[in-house]
Amino acid sequence: MKVSDEKLSRVEIITNMAKVEALRSELGKYGITGMTVFEAKGCGVQLGTQEYEVEKTDEPKLLDKQVVMVVMPTSGVDKFLEFVEKELYTGHIGDGKIFISSVTNAVRVRTGEEGKDALTEGKAY
Amino acid sequence: MHEKNLGLRNVIATGVGLIVATSCLLSLGLGASSIGVTFIISMAVAGLLNALLAMSVSELNALMPNLTGGLAQYTLACMGPFVTIIVMVGGYVACNTVISSVECAMFGNTMSQVLPQLNIPGSAYCVVLLVLLIIANLNGVDVFAKVQDVVAYGLIISLMLMGVMGCLHIGTGEVIEQPAVLASDFKSVTGLCGVAFFLFIGVEYVVPITDKVKNARVNVPLGMVISLVIIMIMQSLLVIGFKNYTTWEELAASTTPHVLYGAKLLGKFGTIWMAVVSILAVTSSVNTILSSLSYICEGMAKINLLPDIFLKTNKKGAPYVGILLIGGIMILINVTGLSTSESLAFFILTGCVFWMVAYIVTHINVLILRKRLPKAPRTFKAPFTPFLQIVGILGTVWMIWNIDSDPTVRMSIYKLCGIIFIVLMVYAFIWTKAVIKKPMFKAYPVKDVMAMENDLYHEYRKNSVKKGTDKYEYIS
Numbered sequence: 068m069k070v071s072d073e074k075l076s077r078v079e080i081i082t083n084m085a086k087v088e089a090l091r092s093e094l095g096k097y098g099i100t101g102m103t104v105f106e107a108k109g110c111g112v113q114l115g116t117q118e119y120e121v122e123k124t125d126e127p128k129l130l131d132k133q134v135v136m137v138v139m140p141t142s143g144v145d146k147f148l149e150f151v152e153k154e155l156y157t158g159h160i161g162d163g164k165i166f167i168s169s170v171t172n173a174v175r176v177r178t179g180e181e182g183k184d185a186l187t188e189g190k191a192y
Numbered sequence: 193m194h195e196k197n198l199g200l201r202n203v204i205a206t207g208v209g210l211i212v213a214t215s216c217l218l219s220l221g222l223g224a225s226s227i228g229v230t231f232i233i234s235m236a237v238a239g240l241l242n243a244l245l246a247m248s249v250s251e252l253n254a255l256m257p258n259l260t261g262g263l264a265q266y267t268l269a270c271m272g273p274f275v276t277i278i279v280m281v282g283g284y285v286a287c288n289t290v291i292s293s294v295e296c297a298m299f300g301n302t303m304s305q306v307l308p309q310l311n312i313p314g315s316a317y318c319v320v321l322l323v324l325l326i327i328a329n330l331n332g333v334d335v336f337a338k339v340q341d342v343v344a345y346g347l348i349i350s351l352m353l354m355g356v357m358g359c360l361h362i363g364t365g366e367v368i369e370q371p372a373v374l375a376s377d378f379k380s381v382t383g384l385c386g387v388a389f390f391l392f393i394g395v396e397y398v399v400p401i402t403d404k405v406k407n408a409r410v411n412v413p414l415g416m417v418i419s420l421v422i423i424m425i426m427q428s429l430l431v432i433g434f435k436n437y438t439t440w441e442e443l444a445a446s447t448t449p450h451v452l453y454g455a456k457l458l459g460k461f462g463t464i465w466m467a468v469v470s471i472l473a474v475t476s477s478v479n480t481i482l483s484s485l486s487y488i489c490e491g492m493a494k495i496n497l498l499p500d501i502f503l504k505t506n507k508k509g510a511p512y513v514g515i516l517l518i519g520g521i522m523i524l525i526n527v528t529g530l531s532t533s534e535s536l537a538f539f540i541l542t543g544c545v546f547w548m549v550a551y552i553v554t555h556i557n558v559l560i561l562r563k564r565l566p567k568a569p570r571t572f573k574a575p576f577t578p579f580l581q582i583v584g585i586l587g588t589v590w591m592i593w594n595i596d597s598d599p600t601v602r603m604s605i606y607k608l609c610g611i612i613f614i615v616l617m618v619y620a621f622i623w624t625k626a627v628i629k630k631p632m633f634k635a636y637p638v639k640d641v642m643a644m645e646n647d648l649y650h651e652y653r654k655n656s657v658k659k660g661t662d663k664y665e666y667i668s
Contacts, residue, residue: 118639118643152569153571156568158256158642160643
């Protein structure tokens with residue numbers, strides 16, 4: 068597998084269902100050409116304790132979450148993150164987490180295009 | 193989850209609603225008669241300082257959105273419970289209840305002047321108005337918004353029209369010739385900035401309705417600034433109108449300058465029109481105060497700075513305990529005639545000092561949270577921080593220093609402020625140590641203050657007390 072010429076990043080956003088729609092409708096503005104959303108269960112630092120509960124649970128409780136995954140050129144990540152952070156922010160526990168990681172390459176199976184070409188309309192037809 | 197059914201229009205109505213009050217029109221007359229149209233410069237300075245406050249409030253609202261108590265929660269997260277109690281109880285709840293009662297009394301006096309043949313005492317008008325507004329507010333925010341829109345826009349249009357007519361010399365009354373400028377030196381103009389400050393005070397009352405506003409991150413700051421700009425334009429037109437139709441001497445002597453202006457501009461019709469404006473101004477102001485203070489009390493109860501009883505809501509979601517209590521106190525003040533005594537004007541100024549202290553605390557809150565949470569995403573960031581906050585703080589201190597042009601009165605205000613401050617400190621000390629049992633000056637973490645907003649937060653703690661599994665204690 069070759070390494071992409073242009074640096075790519077994977078942004079994984081863990082949030083709740085109500086926020087996914089807001090993200091989906093705005094993603095086009097940041098040059099993002101695709102997204103994958105999957106249902107998940109999980110907990111964070113509070114181990115699933117709700118903000119209104121009196122005592123923090125010792126045993127992790129897994130809460131329903133959504134994971135939004137996008138792969139995009141690294142150059143656009145900062146601007147995109149700024150938007151996502153503001154969109155998800157409520158100030159309450161459970162606003163979510165964002166993980167950013169490097170992607171070595173991407174391949175469009177149908178055409179064999181790689182790197183940024185695989186994420187956009189591409190040149191092959 | 194609250195339904196977001198209010199828009200920019202409602203935000204502006206709420207902002208203008210509280211700011212433009214009968215006492216503001218009185219201050220406008222007093223300021224204009226002192227130095228002439230140069231009072232517009234004083235107004236511009238005061239308006240600018242209030243715009244800075246709107247910026248700070250908007251940033252705090254962006255960082256801690258959808259809080260019913262507004263400044264109470266911001267201050268709790270920045271300076272702890274002791275300062276919060278003093279600022280909110282002194283600067284808001286007590287001060288505004290008294291000021292609002294005086295508004296009602298001025299309305300009653302105006303009605304008695306306009307309709308002397310009915311021989312109805314002024315306090316009767318006040319009580320009827322207050323009862324109607326209490327009923328409207330008990331019916332929830334929808335009714336509140338409808339009432340607010342009608343009165344605020346009626347008020348804006350009326351005052352704008354009368355201002356324009358005065359400026360363009362198209363009134364039926366006699367246009368008079370007199371110097372436009374009585375004084376333009378730095379000391380005169382800046383000395384009246386304290387008076388001018390009252391013309392814009394109260395824009396932050398938008399905050400308690402934020403969680404019901406669509407696209408609040410844009411509509412709230414924009415609505416606040418638009419409210420201030422509208423008021424600035426409207427009052428500037430009126431100052432020029434005053435110059436064209438009322439002598440400065442008459443204006444200075446009048447206790448109801450707006451009625452005087454109406455009479456000089458349009459005769460009997462103008463008097464009646466200004467009476468209508470008074471009704472709109474008072475309805476708008478008292479309605480906003482009644483609603484906002486009850487929400488602020490609810491918000492303070494949520495963070496355990498007031499008793500839990502303020503959390504109770506009726507079927508329409510209105511915090512009825514706060515509405516009935518504050519409305520009841522206003523009725524009581526008016527019925528006993530307290531608000532018609534001359535000394536109350538003095539108490540209003542004293543209350544306004546506390547209000548200004550609350551503004552200073554607001555600016556400081558922004559600086560504290562910028563330092564503590566520098567990377568937290570803010571959908572609105574006040575520009576040029578900390579420069580603008582420092583300007584806001586210094587400007588407000590300066591306003592307090594110029595709260596009255598008479599040094600004797602000023603010192604008396606400071607003395608009374610000192611006494612009230614000591615009383616509030618005792619109350620805050622007892623409440624902090626004996627009731628909530630928290631360190632007085634330790635700021636609460638933002639996430640804890642946000643959690644307190646959740647209705648289940650209190651339910652869970654009450655249930656745990658009943659079960660004996662936990663003390664009714666707040667997270668630290």
